Amino acid sequence: MGSLPENKGRIWIIPCTVRLSETTQVVIRAMPSSPVELLTFRQWDHGVWNTSPYLFNVTYDDQSGVLTSLHRDDSLGDCGTWTVWQASGADFIMQRLDAKTECDGREGPYRTLYLYPGNRPS
Numbered sequence: 001m002g003s004l005p006e007n008k009g010r011i012w013i014i015p016c017t018v019r020l021s022e023t024t025q026v027v028i029r030a031m032p033s034s035p036v037e038l039l040t041f042r043q044w045d046h047g048v049w050n051t052s053p054y055l056f057n058v059t060y061d062d063q064s065g066v067l068t069s070l071h072r073d074d075s076l077g078d079c080g081t082w083t084v085w086q087a088s089g090a091d092f093i094m095q096r097l098d099a100k101t102e103c104d105g106r107e108g109p110y111r112t113l114y115l116y117p118g119n120r121p122s
Helices: none
Strands: 010-018 023-030 041-045 048-052 059-061 066-072 080-088 091-100 111-115
Touching (some): 041 080, 041 091
Antiparallel strands (some): 059 066, 066 080, 091 111
């Protein structure tokens, strides 16, 4: 559980499945006087933008409002995507997306596919 900035409610990070290399999670937002809401996030999936409620290996920092997700494409964790979102009011805006598409047994390098330019990705 975490707090959103500016008293915009609370978030709950709920685990869905646990595997050797990652935990699949969803993020629920609870705001005063509103029903709870399952949040969805923009994601890069093998060359295509998708929207999904599922994130992987999530971390959230109450103080900074930064939420991260690390999706591993294999059990070694040497490839996948690393995404950073920033809480903005009651929403999250993608700040950065790094990916490594080649699963070669080495950890890096990840290459940056997206950096926040001042608006949401389309």
